[in-house]
Amino acid sequence: xxxxxxxxxxxxxxxxxxxxxxxxxxxxxxxxxxxxxxxxxxxxxxxxxxxxxxxxxxxxxxxxxxxxxxxxxxxxxxxxxxxxxxxxxxxxxxxxxxxxxxxxxxxxxxxxxxxxxxxxxxxxxxxxxxxxxxxxxxxxxxxxxxxxxxxxxxxxxxxxxxxxxxxxxxxxxxxxxxxxxxxxxxxxxxxxxxxxxxxxxxxxxxxxxxxxxxxxxxxxxxxxxxxxxxxxxxxxxxxxxxxxxxxxxxxxxxxxxxxxxxxxxxxxxxxxxxxxxxxxxxxxxxxxxxxxxxxxxxxxxxxxxxxx
Amino acid sequence: xxxxxxxxxxxxxxxxxxxxxxxxxxxxxxxxxxxxxxxxxxxxxxxxxxxxxxxxxxxxxxxxxxxxxxxxxxxxxxxxxxxxxxxxxxxxxxxxxxxxxxxxxxxxxxxxxxxxxxxxxxxxxxxxxxxxxxxxxxxxxxxxxxxxxxxxxxxxxxxxxxxxxxxxxxxxxxxxxxxxxxxxxxxxxxxxxxxxxxxxxxxxxxxxxxxxxxxxxxxxxxxxxxxxxxxxxxxxxxxxxxxxxxxxxxxxxxxxxxxxxxxxxxxxxxxxxxxxxxxxxxxxxxxxxxxxxxxxxxxxxxxxxxxxxxxxxxxxxxxxxxxxxxxxxxxxxxxxxxxxxxxxxxxxxxxxxxxxxxxx
Numbered sequence: 094x095x096x097x098x099x100x101x102x103x104x105x106x107x108x109x110x111x112x113x114x115x116x117x118x119x120x121x122x123x124x125x126x127x128x129x130x131x132x133x134x135x136x137x138x139x140x141x142x143x144x145x146x147x148x149x150x151x152x153x154x155x156x157x158x159x160x161x162x163x164x165x166x167x168x169x170x171x172x173x174x175x176x177x178x179x180x181x182x183x184x185x186x187x188x189x190x191x192x193x194x195x196x197x198x199x200x201x202x203x204x205x206x207x208x209x210x211x212x213x214x215x216x217x218x219x220x221x222x223x224x225x226x227x228x229x230x231x232x233x234x235x236x237x238x239x240x241x242x243x244x245x246x247x248x249x250x251x252x253x254x255x256x257x258x259x260x261x262x263x264x265x266x267x268x269x270x271x272x273x274x275x276x277x278x279x280x281x282x283x284x285x286x287x288x289x290x291x292x293x294x295x296x297x298x299x300x301x302x303x304x305x306x307x308x309x310x311x312x313x314x315x316x317x318x319x320x321x322x323x324x325x326x327x328x329x330x331x332x333x334x335x336x337x338x339x340x341x342x343x344x345x346x347x348x349x350x351x352x353x354x355x356x357x358x359x360x361x362x363x364x365x366x367x368x369x370x371x372x373x374x375x376x377x378x379x380x381x382x383x384x385x386x387x388x389x390x391x392x393x394x395x396x397x398x399x400x401x
Numbered sequence: 402x403x404x405x406x407x408x409x410x411x412x413x414x415x416x417x418x419x420x421x422x423x424x425x426x427x428x429x430x431x432x433x434x435x436x437x438x439x440x441x442x443x444x445x446x447x448x449x450x451x452x453x454x455x456x457x458x459x460x461x462x463x464x465x466x467x468x469x470x471x472x473x474x475x476x477x478x479x480x481x482x483x484x485x486x487x488x489x490x491x492x493x494x495x496x497x498x499x500x501x502x503x504x505x506x507x508x509x510x511x512x513x514x515x516x517x518x519x520x521x522x523x524x525x526x527x528x529x530x531x532x533x534x535x536x537x538x539x540x541x542x543x544x545x546x547x548x549x550x551x552x553x554x555x556x557x558x559x560x561x562x563x564x565x566x567x568x569x570x571x572x573x574x575x576x577x578x579x580x581x582x583x584x585x586x587x588x589x590x591x592x593x594x595x596x597x598x599x600x601x602x603x604x605x606x607x608x609x610x611x612x613x614x615x616x617x618x619x620x621x622x623x624x625x626x627x628x629x630x631x632x633x634x635x636x637x638x639x640x641x642x643x644x645x646x647x648x649x650x651x652x653x654x655x656x657x658x659x660x661x662x663x664x665x666x667x668x669x670x671x672x673x674x675x676x677x678x679x680x681x682x683x684x685x686x687x688x689x690x691x692x693x694x695x696x697x698x699x700x701x702x703x704x705x706x707x708x709x710x711x712x713x714x715x716x717x718x719x720x721x722x723x724x725x726x727x728x729x730x731x732x733x734x735x736x737x738x739x740x741x742x743x744x745x746x747x748x749x750x751x752x753x754x755x756x757x758x759x760x761x
Binding site: 131132134137138148150151152153204219222223224225226227228243244245246247248249251252253254255256257258259260261265266267331344345347348349350351352353354355356358359361362364365366368369370371372373375376377379380381383384385387388390391392 | 437438439442443444445446448449450451452453454455456475476479480482483484485488489492514515516517518520521523524526527529531532533534535538589592593594596597598600601602603604608611612613614615616619620623642643645646649650653654657739742745746748749750751752
């Protein structure tokens with residue numbers, strides 16, 4: 094049995110309740126009150142004391158003339174939306190007051206994408222493989238867990254994570270990340286973020302069930318005209334494998350700060366060792382030859398001297 | 402600065418930086434706040450995607466000293482196996498003392514680098530072959546033990562510890578060809594595992610050069626080890642013949658280094674080249690290659706075959722200094738590339754996901 098998250102970004106309203114619930118339950122300290130100015134995202138990234146992070150992608154139409162501003166273009170817009178795969182039935186909504194709306198199926202309109210990011214609890218986890226102390230383990234719930242009593246703060250898991258999730262706590266020194274609320278799961282409760290999510294954008298459950306729900310949701314969205322909907326972290330052909338916390342996205346992964354095709358850093362370690370061994374052989378032979386030649390020469394000179 | 406070296410073949414492949422597009426009316430009105438269309442998003446507000454390693458000065462020095470210790474161990478073991486007593490002694494003796502110095506300082510540096518140093522023994526709880534850090538811990542521990550035994554036996558041989566005393570007898574009992582051979586093998590591991598360790602991360606520069614980083618570090622270990630032995634040898638009156646031998650070893654390692662670093666920088670993706678060679682650390686690495694590999698090579702070539710102790714001194718010093726610069730540049734340059742989302746996207750590019758067409 095493996096539990097995980099299904100985060101449906103089309104349902105996220107950016108309330109950050111998951112961030113707050115996570116901080117409260119896990120007693121994580123605040124990160125300060127700095128405003129980034131780039132969007133409503135002032136959390137910026139996941140870290141040692143931030144295990145949920147809501148990303149805000151503000152895709153604003155920068156054209157001075159918004160497509161809906163001119164009522165006369167209505168007909169043209171309808172045919173265009175239909176050609177783009179949008180649902181003509183949704184069009185009346187667009188024309189209430191002639192301003193752009195966030196209606197699906199209208200690629201020129203401004204839109205907000207919001208995604209609650211979290212540790213992916215990868216099938217093949219880079220942090221887990223890197224950890225030299227065995228502090229990072231896979232739990233009975235299928236999640237990847239850092240045991241705080243073992244971690245000695247070597248920091249090798251930090252660059253080994255292909256998603257930039259795990260981090261060292263500045264004051265504490267040890268590595269921390271989302272535990273998938275191991276303690277709550279032990280008591281049969283769902284993680285705090287999923288519990289707090291008011292729109293069920295974050296769903297918690299058994300992975301196989303979640304996948305079914307997610308696939309159904311993608312089909313539903315496509316039917317409604319959101320052609321770009323797809324699942325990130327399901328049926329992935331990468332060395333990281335499927336993600337126990339997967340996402341429904343409607344734009345390219347890079348837009349949300351996710352790699353298109355993450356790779357497991359350790360997947361090529363055998364080749365690195367082998368190449369090093371070959372180099373070691375070549376350099377050893379070269380050095381040995383140099384030394385041998387020199388010693389032979391020295392022996393010869395000494396022999397000549399003795400003969401004299 | 403970079404233009405100065407633009408004749409170098411691997412620099413020619415760096416595409417020129419794109420000039421920033423002029424600000425539109427809307428962008429001006431929004432005073433720096435990014436306001437982008439759907440099609441203009443290629444990263445998440447240019448924020449780093451992955452985290453950078455926390456390594457700094459203890460690791461710069463460790464990678465350098467550990468390399469010297471590894472190279473010196475391998476060279477002294479080979480010298481002992483191949484030469485007769487009176488010929489190789491100066492190389493073996495200095496090689497063992499230098500590696501002992503490195504093997505004592507290195508664990509201390511690594512423990513300082515831990516954020517919870519009191520828990521350093523947790524490293525020896527498990528052995529994980531796919532974690533180069535775990536493998537390296539055992540390599541360093543084992544090499545440290547045999548290196549200590551061999552250096553102690555050298556002390557007895559040099560008459561610094563009386564052979565009849567209890568420690569003298571113990572050392573003579575425990576040190577033999579096996580410990581010497583193990584130190585050589587351990588030295589090879591110590592010289593190369595650091596490169597493997599770096600390449601087994603998501604950091605763009607290191608991950609991209611996973612094929613050559615171990616061999617590059619091992620080559621610098623050999624050249625730096627030989628340079629350290631000859632530098633100390635020069636100051637303690639080593640024979641000209643052995644100095645010349647060490648210089649040849651340096652040359653072999655230098656050629657291998659130069660070939661590997663050129664090959665690696667050529668094979669990097671343009672985004673990573675821009676992020677790495679465009680940063681100050683890329684230039685430091687370049688300086689490391691010039692100072693530690695090109696300049697010593699030219700000096701050695703220009704000098705001819707005659708033994709020249711002054712030239713030897715400068716060559717050794719340059720090799721050691723260049724080795725440090727290169728390691729520093731690779732560590733810090735890698736950290737710089739990890740903060741560059743374009744560089745990380747470049748190494749994680751897969752087939753595009755089906756997206757609806759949007760009008761430009």
